[in-house]
Amino acid sequence: MERITSFSVDHNTLEAGLYVSRIDGDITTYDLRFIKPNTPPFLEQKALHTIEHLFATFARNSEFAHNVIYFGPMGCRTGFYLLVRDLSNRDTITLIMKTLEQAIAFEGEIPGSKQEECGNYLEHDLEGAKAEMRKYYNVLKNWTIYNLQYK
Numbered sequence: 001m002e003r004i005t006s007f008s009v010d011h012n013t014l015e016a017g018l019y020v021s022r023i024d025g026d027i028t029t030y031d032l033r034f035i036k037p038n039t040p041p042f043l044e045q046k047a048l049h050t051i052e053h054l055f056a057t058f059a060r061n062s063e064f065a066h067n068v069i070y071f072g073p074m075g076c077r078t079g080f081y082l083l084v085r086d087l088s089n090r091d092t093i094t095l096i097m098k099t100l101e102q103a104i105a106f107e108g109e110i111p112g113s114k115q116e117e118c119g120n121y122l123e124h125d126l127e128g129a130k131a132e133m134r135k136y137y138n139v140l141k142n143w144t145i146y147n148l149q150y151k
Helices: 047-059 089-104 124-139
Strands: 017-024 027-033 068-073 081-087
Touching: 017 089, 017 124, 027 089, 027 124, 047 081, 047 089, 047 124, 081 089, 089 124
Parallel strands: none
Antiparallel strands: 017 027, 027 081, 068 081
16 A cells, blocks of 8 residues: 555654645645644643634634635644645635634634534533644744745
């Protein structure tokens, strides 16, 4: 079998940041790496789950909503994948930063966290999610399109 793209990245040298993982036609997959691989502590499950709900909700309600295909967690709990269609790298960085700002400022009931909306509705941590997003925002605050390639 062929090795998939994400397993071809050297996780020993990968740092927290934002990277283009792959491009498939008009769809670009971004690696939102919150945590340096293999360096615990990893994202706590409850915070990770809440980040997924907040980020997906705000991104899909943004000016780029029609470009957002998917946002979801990595099984290793070090980050997330964002798939977008027909969106420039610059606009994707804008989308991510604005989405993080909105999510960090969010107060209230976590979107999609009712029993009828979520398959694990009791497993959320809003404050933990916001703390992780603040850390990640600080990693990305000076990120440019020139930082998007894996080293």
